[in-house]
Amino acid sequence: MVSRVIPVDEFDLVIFGGTGDLARRKILPGLFRRFLSGQMPAGSRIIGAARSELDGDGYREMIAEAVAEFGGEEASNKKGLEAFLKQLEYVAIDARGEGGWADLAAIVRQDVVQAFYFSVAPSLFGDLAERLHTNKIANAQSRIVVEKPFGRDLETARELNQTLAAHFDESQIYRIDHYLGKETVQNLMAVRFGNVLFEPLWNNHYVDHIQITVAETVGVGGRGAYYDKSGAMRDMVQNHLMQLLCLIAMEPPGQFEADAVRDEKLKVIRALQSIDHHHIVRGQYDAGPDGPSYREDAENPRSFTESFIAMRCHIANWRWAGVPFYLRTGKRMKARSSEIAVVFKDLGHTIFEGDEARHRNILAIRLQPNEGIDLQVTIKEPGPGGMRLIDVPLDMTFADALGDGAEDVTDAYERLIMDVIRGNQTLFMRGDEVEAAWAWTDPLINSWEARNDVPKHYDAGSAGPEDAMMLLHRDGRKWREIKG
Numbered sequence: 001m002v003s004r005v006i007p008v009d010e011f012d013l014v015i016f017g018g019t020g021d022l023a024r025r026k027i028l029p030g031l032f033r034r035f036l037s038g039q040m041p042a043g044s045r046i047i048g049a050a051r052s053e054l055d056g057d058g059y060r061e062m063i064a065e066a067v068a069e070f071g072g073e074e075a076s077n078k079k080g081l082e083a084f085l086k087q088l089e090y091v092a093i094d095a096r097g098e099g100g101w102a103d104l105a106a107i108v109r110q111d112v113v114q115a116f117y118f119s120v121a122p123s124l125f126g127d128l129a130e131r132l133h134t135n136k137i138a139n140a141q142s143r144i145v146v147e148k149p150f151g152r153d154l155e156t157a158r159e160l161n162q163t164l165a166a167h168f169d170e171s172q173i174y175r176i177d178h179y180l181g182k183e184t185v186q187n188l189m190a191v192r193f194g195n196v197l198f199e200p201l202w203n204n205h206y207v208d209h210i211q212i213t214v215a216e217t218v219g220v221g222g223r224g225a226y227y228d229k230s231g232a233m234r235d236m237v238q239n240h241l242m243q244l245l246c247l248i249a250m251e252p253p254g255q256f257e258a259d260a261v262r263d264e265k266l267k268v269i270r271a272l273q274s275i276d277h278h279h280i281v282r283g284q285y286d287a288g289p290d291g292p293s294y295r296e297d298a299e300n301p302r303s304f305t306e307s308f309i310a311m312r313c314h315i316a317n318w319r320w321a322g323v324p325f326y327l328r329t330g331k332r333m334k335a336r337s338s339e340i341a342v343v344f345k346d347l348g349h350t351i352f353e354g355d356e357a358r359h360r361n362i363l364a365i366r367l368q369p370n371e372g373i374d375l376q377v378t379i380k381e382p383g384p385g386g387m388r389l390i391d392v393p394l395d396m397t398f399a400d401a402l403g404d405g406a407e408d409v410t411d412a413y414e415r416l417i418m419d420v421i422r423g424n425q426t427l428f429m430r431g432d433e434v435e436a437a438w439a440w441t442d443p444l445i446n447s448w449e450a451r452n453d454v455p456k457h458y459d460a461g462s463a464g465p466e467d468a469m470m471l472l473h474r475d476g477r478k479w480r481e482i483k484g
Contacts, residue, residue, distance in 0.1 A: 008421040010041040010112045014104070016128055017119035018048025018059070018090065022147070024066035026178075027119065030414035032067050033074050035084045039418060047107060048090045049100070059090035095124045101135045114142040115420050122149065122160055129167040138167070143420050145174045148239055149230070150429070153445075154438040161431040174420050175429040179240045179338075180247075181412030181419075184371045186427070188247055188340070189256075191365075191373060198363070199252070201344065204323045208360070208477075211326045211341040212244050214367075215333040215482050219291055219460075220307065224298035232282075232309040236329040238441045242269065243429070244367075245325060248340055249315055258425035262433055269436040273314045277447055281456065281468045283308030285332040288460025294332075306455045307331045310468040312475075324475065328468060332460040335482050338367035343477075352389065359389055364480075 013031075015023050034040055048059050064085060068075050075081070089107060093100030108114060116132060118125055125146060132138040146164070151157030164173055179185060192198055201207070214236060220227040227235065246265035253260035284307050287293040294307045308330030315325065342363040359378040366372050374393035381388040419427060456465035463469070463482055472478050 008039060008041070008113075008418055010043045011115060011421050012045050012047060012108050012112055013115045013117065013417070013421070014047045014049055014108060015117045015119055016049050016093075016095070016124075017117075019050040019052045019054070019062065020119055022119050023048070024063070025070050026411070026413045027117065027417070028063050029067050029071040029075075030411050030417065032071055032081065032084050033411070034414050034418060035087070036074055036077060036080045040087070042087075043112075044087060045107075046088050047104070048088065049093045049104060051092065051094065053092050054090055056088070056090050060085045060088050063088060095120065095131075096127050101131055101137075105135045105137045108137050110139060113421055113423075114138065115145065115417075116142065117145040117417075119147055122146075122151070125160065126163040126166075129164060133167050140169075141172075142168070143172050143174055143423065144168055145176050145417070145420055147176060149234065150175055150239070150434045151438060152230075152234065154435060154442050157435050157438045161435065165431070170431055171425070173431070174416075174425060175431075175434060176416055177239055177243055177429060178412040178416065179367070180243055180427040181414075181416040182367050182371065183415075184365055184367050184373065185244070185247065187373060188365055191363075193252055193256075202342075203319045204321050206344055207323050208343050208345040209324045209326060209475075210248060210343065211339075211480055212241055212248070212328075213341075213480070213482065214241060214329040214338045215335060215463075216329075216331045217333060217336045217461075219285065219332045220294065220297045224300075227307075228298040228300050228303055228305045231305045232307055232329055232331075233441060233445055237309060237311075237327065238437050239429075241327050241329060242437050242441075244340060245313070245327065248342070249320060249325070251319065256426070258428075259430075261426050262430045266430070266433050266436055267317075268315060269433065269440060271315045271317045272440050273316050274440075275311055275313060275444060277451070277453070279312040279471065280444065280448070281308075281310045281465055281471055282306035282448065282453065283310075283330060283458045283465040283468065284455040285330075285460045286457050288332065291332065291460060293460075304452075304454055308333075308455070308458060308464050308468070310464065310471055312471060326472060326477075326479070328464065328479070330458075330464050333482060334461050334463055336369060337482050339480070340365040340367070341480050352387065359391055362480075364393075 015027060017023060028046070031040070031046060054062070064081060067081060091100050091104045091107065093104060116138065118128055120128070129144070144164070151160050192202060246268045249268045250264035251267065253264045284294045284305070287296065295301050295303050298305065310326070310328035313325040313327060344361040346360060362376040364374050364376070372395065374395040376391050376393050378389050378391055381390045416427060456467050458465040463479065469479065
């Protein structure tokens with residue numbers, strides 16, 4: 001099975017921060033794979049722009065090394081890499097000055113799709129946006145891509161939106177969250193809205209609760225200084241987990257179109273109820289055999305920043321009234337795993353007795369690793385000896401189900417960048433959506449800061465603090481096991 005490759009229009013993509021870590025690890029290797037797939041027209045160009053005093057040959061050499069390190073199996077395609085590098089150019093530029101802007105204006109074409117990727121600190125967004133217009137590089141059809149964080153709170157998010165809006169229309173702004181580019185996240189919408197089997201059950205009549213887990217085995221490491229000012233709530237919950245919550249809970253949009261989808265996501269955020277502090281657990285990892293403690297990583301021996309957070313949420317609408325949504329995310333946990341689990345209710349009546357009656361259907365959507373979807377169903381255990389029931393998964397692991405086609409499952413950044421070139425904003429966050437998420441998140445953060453709340457310590461390599469287990473145990477439920 002080979003996936004269809006849909007070419008895009010010819011484009012010029014300028015990557016500000018083109019020598020940075022994200023560009024070298026994700027953006028350029030991803031574009032190389034799209035080039036090999038035949039998705040990039042021959043006349044398209046990728047223009048790196050950064051402070052480094054490189055020439056075009058020096059930049060191409062840097063990207064060749066990055067592709068060799070991060071490009072996967074495709075990196076061995078030397079002929080393809082040579083052709084790809086010919087489409088790269090470089091401009092040394094001063095984001096806050098005048099240096100390099102005339103050179104960039106001379107390179108970027110006005111008769112093709114223009115996209116500008118702001119892979120830089122948010123403090124530079126305004127400078128870049130202003131100079132793109134002052135130097136008449138951008139036009140009314142240009143697109144800009146901005147990376148998180150989209151502010152630190154509601155006030156800074158509004159300021160950031162206003163800064164971008166001063167130079168670009170909302171239809172030109174693509175706020176990228178790579179979680180939304182994952183194949184399984186998009187399949188979540190296909191499963192929900194493309195199968196009569198699920199949508200009639202997607203409500204409080206049949207769903208007992210929903211769990212969303214994003215667990216990482218790595219610590220904050222070299223990001224300690226940044227992370228200590230952010231924490232798991234700002235770094236993960238306010239954006240990644242919030243987006244997953246929206247997609248799992250939103251109403252069916254009138255059509256699969258950008259604003260229709262984003263309108264429904266916004267309704268979910270606005271329907272989220274405030275959370276009592278007893279229903280939030282914050283944690284911080286201790287030292288373990290594989291690494292130092294959070295405080296050592298952050299180089300802050302008195303840090304109260306959380307590296308783990310778990311919470312119980314409720315959505316105040318007809319569909320989800322009474323259904324708890326349990327969210328958790330953390331670093332230095334037992335396995336790397338991202339999963340959404342829809343746990344259905346018990347049967348209203350069962351003909352089986354005792355332990356044989358205690359079985360539930362669970363739809364599990366795995367984002368990483370081993371992307372796929374499985375539905376846990378109850379069957380009779382094979383063999384003689386009476387009616388013994390067991391739970392088995394109806395498994396659709398992409399690597400197994402799609403065979404050779406699984407190799408064509410693209411990286412999230414690849415897919416999202418191609419959507420930018422197409423002008424498709426469906427998988428990107430809208431400005432009012434970002435502000436609504438902060439409006440819900442800010443009071444929670446302010447509450448624990450006002451109480452001088454201290455995060456619970458948990459062992460590195462565990463499933464998080466014991467209090468997080470109790471969050472579900474008090475409700476007569478338990479977290480699903482974290483599996484890599």
